[in-house]
Amino acid sequence: MSPRRIDPTLATALLEAAARLLAEEGAAGLTTRRLAAAVGASTTAVYTHFGGMDNLVRAMVHEGFARLHRRMSTVRATSDAVADVMALGYAYRANSLDHPQLYQVMFGSAALGGFALSEGDRQHGKYTLQPLVDAVARATEQGRFRAGDPLLVAQNMWIALHGLVSLELGGYLIDPYDADVCFEAQLRSLMAGAGDDYEATAASLARARRRRSPRA
Amino acid sequence: MSPRRIDPTLATALLEAAARLLAEEGAAGLTTRRLAAAVGASTTAVYTHFGGMDNLVRAMVHEGFARLHRRMSTVRATSDAVADVMALGYAYRANSLDHPQLYQVMFGSAALGGFALSEGDRQHGKYTLQPLVDAVARATEQGRFRAGDPLLVAQNMWIALHGLVSLELGGYLIDPYDADVCFEAQLRSLMAGAGDDYEATAASLARARRRRSPRA
DNA sequence: GCGGTTACGTAACAGCGTTACTTCATCGAA
DNA sequence: TTCGATGAAGTAACGCTGTTACGTAACCGC
Incomplete structure (x- = not known):
């Protein structure tokens, strides 16, 4: 040809x-x-x-992180910072479910030609987490979360969210409790773990649920 | 030949x-x-x-789940059920770090010839979680955790633990907070999220830390 | 108009999982 | 004790993968 x-x-x-x-x-x-x-x-x-193939994959992963960050950035700050945090959780999970295969590549759940993230790639991921860190900081200022480093608290929330999405995409969550149930239960547990009153979380969760974006 | x-x-x-x-x-x-x-x-x-290769991998994964269950089963029940729960967390993470590559295959973080878990394999994973469910049930009976289904609570703890181990093995946890810091912070957060008093958790955490098994 | 650079295709190499087909050792029965 | 069957192993190949050496054609600045 x-x-x-x-x-x-x-x-x-x-x-x-x-x-x-x-x-x-x-x-x-x-x-x-x-x-x-x-x-x-x-x-x-x-x-x-x-x-090479791995660099192409790396470019895709970068785009995936950028899209994730964009999606997280659409969550506006309100007077209920705990609701904001949970809204970010909804956004995170929604983005992952919209692009499941890409998510699994981004976080190593799908080996693609020996592809591995570089140090710079990880900085990218850190940047992505920023909206969550901000929301946690505001929740702390509002007295909903107990005093502590927002970065550490946000990172732990992200870790738990990733665990859920990762196992959901892998098909490990079946049983009586599917991923939807686990997700909302985990949101409540995470807020309580950060110091929020267990009942106060319920009202914020209802607000966050109403703010879910319809689609990517 | x-x-x-x-x-x-x-x-x-x-x-x-x-x-x-x-x-x-x-x-x-x-x-x-x-x-x-x-x-x-x-x-x-x-x-x-x-x-075929995938069946050999499946056999390895089964062995991996069996070993994980054995490791979890070495954690004895004590009068401090919350410490037991956290000791199980230590055991889970220690087993994963002892066999990182196997862990990543078990939970899909390393594609191995299109290998995928079957329904029966997932039952195996459910069985593995049982010691944690029992400990959570006892912590609930002791009034440390708020009333709720131990299975759901344990599953959420497992999800968070998997998130941590998964990101740790993937090298995503760097920053100021490494995996060790995140792990213990997450244990405290998880116990608080389940309803335990935040200060009471600290004492139990110290007990759990003392019970860490030296090696696999 | 012309030379250098760059982008592309062709063809090949090594390695992968997988699968006929063959060979050979073992075991049970006559 | 010999014979047939069974099953486990090897050989060689197929089609696939990522990757690369090499040739060629198009573009760009002079």
Whole structure:
């Protein structure tokens, strides 16, 4: 086949095709050859533009973190900071469920060609967590959470949220209690663990639930 | 090479070699050919004994769950049920850190040839959680935890623990707070979230810490 | 118009899981 | 004691993977 001079940037086409392949067929379906076929190019395109499959995956992961951050940023601060924290939890989980395969790649739950996050990638993840840290700080100022470092509290909430999403996506939550039940129970437990009054959390949870974004 | 009639059971030799390969070189190092070379056999040995790579992995995962259950079962019930719960948390994390690669395979954090847990495998995981459910039930009876279904409470604790271990093994917990700090902070938060008095938890945590098993 | 750079395709290499097909050792029965 | 069956092992191949050496064609600055 003769060389083609069609796409303005084959790189973006590759990224879009990779995202589609990953979403539709999972990590196993994302191969250089299928990628090349999807954009009508050769497998070497991946190497000229990204230097290898792992760098392409890294670019996708960066985009995933950016989207997660965008999604978290849509949660506005209100006078009920605890509701804000839980609204962020809803946003986090909703984003993960909208892009399950990408989430599993982002957090290592799907090995993709020996891909591993670099130090810089982790800084990206830290940045993503910032809206939650802010909300926790405000909840602490409002006296709902007991005194403590908002970063540590937020990190522990994120850890628990990740555990839930990770096990939910892996299909480990079945039993009598499915992921929805576990999620709301965990939100209440997390707020109580941070110092909020158990009953006060219930009212905030109702507010947070009303603020759920309809779709990504 | 002529056929060999050496091993009493090549199946167990394969499993042992697989465990060693996985532990020493990670999921990427566990291939049929390297496995065959490790036991001095051909790749077809995997198929005659396990019917495929994924079934061999499944056998390893079952062994991993069994070992986790054994480890959890070494935590004895005491008069301080909250300390028991946290001691189980220590045991869970210690077992995971002793077998990090296996843990990541067990919970899907390392794709191994399209391996996926079956319904029966999940029942196995449920069985593993039982010691924690019992401890939570006793903490509830002792009035330390607020009234609620021990299974749901235990499941949420497990979810949070998995989140921590998963992110720790993936190298996501750096920052000012490393995994050790996050772990103990999370234990306190979890107990408080379940209804325990925040200060009472501190004393129980000290007891649980003293009970840590030295090694696997 | 021309030379250098860059982007791309072709073809190949090594390695992967998997699977016919063959060989050989063992065991039970006549 | 010999014979047939069973089953476990090896050999070789298929199709797939990521990756790379090499050739070629298009673009860009002069």
